[in-house]
Amino acid sequence: MNIGEELINYETVSLEEVNTWFKVASIEDFPENGGACAVYRGLQIAIFNFSRRNEWYATQNLCPHKQQMILARGIIGSQKNEPKVACPYHKKAFSLKSGKNLNGNECDLATYPVKVESGYVYVGFKE
């Protein structure tokens, strides 16, 4: 495995599969109840600070509908208590927990574990 190589494909990572915790930024750098985009080895990840629920989520930044690098700029919220993000382009909504498309047949999102330690936000990757 070559650490310097760029990652190309999004693939959901479960907590157990994490080999690398990537340190993104300090909590204060994130907007409240909103998202920001981080780059890890060429891969764009949307990280959401759901401060209202005291929860953090990470998904791919690419909206599968029109292949746009945009989801970090989407509005987050809930649908019957399921946390979600809506793409700014055409309002396709995805579950932040499972990545599932909530209102149509678009592909689901890849999701990544997030942890917060000593004021810093980390996203988990396999490699």
Next chain:
Amino acid sequence: MKKVVVVGNGMVGYKFCEKLRSKASSDKIELVVFGEEPIPAYDRVHLSEYFSERSSEKLSMAPKNWYMENDVTLHTGELVTSIDRENKKVITHHGHEELYDKLVLATGSSALVPPITGVDKAGVFVYRTIEDLDNIISYGKNVKSAAVLGGGLLGLEAGKALMDMGLETHIIEFAPRLMPRQLDDHGSATLRQTLESLGLQIHLNKNTKEIRGNGKLERLAFNDGGNLEVDMLVISCGIVPRDEMATTCGLNTGPRGGVIVDNQLLTNDPDIYAIGEVALYNNMIYGLVAPGYDMADVVVNQLADGGKKEFKGCDMSTKLKLIGVDVGSFGDALGETPEAKTIVFEDEQQGIYKRINLSADGKRLLGGILVGDASQYNMLWQIMDNELALPPAPEELILGSRGDAGSDALGPLPDSAQVCSCENITKGDIVNAIKEGNLENVGQVKSCTKAGTGCGACSPMVADILNDTLKSMGKVVRKVLCEHFDYTRQELYDLIKIKNIKSYEDLLNTYGSGDGCEICKPAVASLMASIWNDLVTKQDTIQDTNDRYLANIQKGGSYSVVPRVPGGEITPDKLIVLGEVAKKYNLYSKITGGQRIDLFGAALEDLPKIWEELIDAGFESGHAYGKALRTVKSCVGSTWCRFGLHDSVSFAVEVENRYRGLRAPHKLKGAVSGCRRECAEAQSKDFGIIATELGWNLYVCGNGGANPQHAQLLAGDIDSETCIKYLDRFLIYYIRTAEPLNRTATWLNKMEGGLNHLKSVIIDDTLGICDELENDMQYMVDTYKCEWKEVVNDPKLRSKFSHFINSETGDPTQKFEEIRGQKIPAAW
């Protein structure tokens, strides 16, 4: 299996196929249709829309593949020339022969062309088919003036179309009044006054003797010795049933045309029916679409179900919008019933005339006329048709009673009452469909029952019935925002204002539930901006992306930048700055529809730098990204234009600067024209101001977009100060009461009482809120700040404009291509 052949593919012919196929599939009845026109049936009732849309598809009753999908064999462009009754077959002009078991004649009618000398000259047209319209449009391009022969329904429609083509337009009517079958002298006079104020020239009592000119039409000569110089003539003075083929094969026809039918629509041949405008029933040709549909229904009932439905004649009531003027005529409109008593209301100032005719004992409504305001048409028609008891003071029916008297009057409506006359749908049909199908909105009701899909006149009543039925089922019909707020937008407006709530989180904690969503967050953001005028980027994550980054997101994730150019007036120096900025940041440049310049393809992180330069040069945010005031477009006005009455540019600049930054339920556009030539297209805007000799005419609630709608006159000949005052009131009233993302036109369409209600609130202050509305607007004007200036001067706000949280670089995936020397985003 039976084989049915239909001759004629017009509205009624099509409707027959639709109704037949809903009852009998192709394994029961084979269906073959001949239409002489090259395209399948289209909506002739809305023919004048072809002038603006230029699309026969929009008028189409059903696309070609509908016929295929429903196993209907359609031969277009093929004229049936004779019927061989003995061998039961029809023969077309191609020599094609088709056998039938049952034959349905739906050949319709052609335009009546009176035998006037010179009627064959170039420049003389009839108004009947899309082909006629194409000819009129192409001839009209090279002429200045036109006349319509015939001041009936269709003639006036044609007149409007000619006026829209920019021609000086005359209407010539033989009778002493317009729409002689539907209106009396007073109604005609009221209509005439309004139409003339819109620019139509109307000549009554004119008998056209000769059409003169050298090869082409140059002037019309009348019997009274008068002349009218005109370049073009459109004939619309009646219809002639297309019965020629019926006559030659020996079917009985009337002395003035039309195939004679009995109450089962059968001709004297038991295998041949006639329906629509070719059928002569009880000595009458029904020149409206609703009776034609009824006839189709009766024949389908016999052929598909073996039923015995009868055609019983049909009401010739009609309601329409003629050139923006409501006209309704129903029942015994002219009061010809012996001893009928008449009640009349007339308002010359507003161009309103209403008349109802009562039975001799005063207990029943016989019919009536409505000009200028037909909002009571449905109610009156129902009272007449169902013979409902009249209120003790029947004059209240037309005196514009307040409140929701309209729906009260519909309360006792029996289930058998016909609501949609085009599709023959009763109130009971609609109520049952709502209950059985669990329908919850008008769209569902329309697609399920077909009610309101014809002329659409009954749509408001369908909505009323839906609301009443839902209420009776105990369903709440409040239009709440979303699952997180059990309040309407208007209720939230009041809560935010009265409880002095300044943040979304506070509102959600106090009055909402859950965590919000992409519907309520921007809606509340808009409300707070409309009420408090705080900087929107302070609560950036509840904004849609455009408001969050104060720019318009485009394909590929880049943004576009539109500085304000009030009234579309810009100095050369400022133009140069725009050019320099566009060059420096490599931005695609395009002039917008609102007289501004849009710079596309800016990276998120470049936005503050771009704006810093623009602000240094004196530009401000144009709010192109917001549901907010966009532009106030202007024509050049009296400073330069030889036709201009007032300085439209200065007024547009003043108005745009007054309302800049104003956030609303949807975007707002305005325009100011310096004369009634209307170069600024003010009547297509949310508010449009047009100079008159005496001041300004203020129009409101127009829009372009998917469903274009002309703005309507709110107040005429007012001075600048009054105009601003009315605008202040109008805009705040809209902001307060509209549903989310409803533009002013939709808002007005849904408003109970419509324009009259709006006028009473804005001009007569019937709600007593005008001071409040003006104060609210003054607050917005006083607290205006340029959002981009705030951001540019605040390092913390500036730092939000970056693509990555952990890198300074922009989005490396953004890709651009080139077109005509500028960049565009790679296609998605």
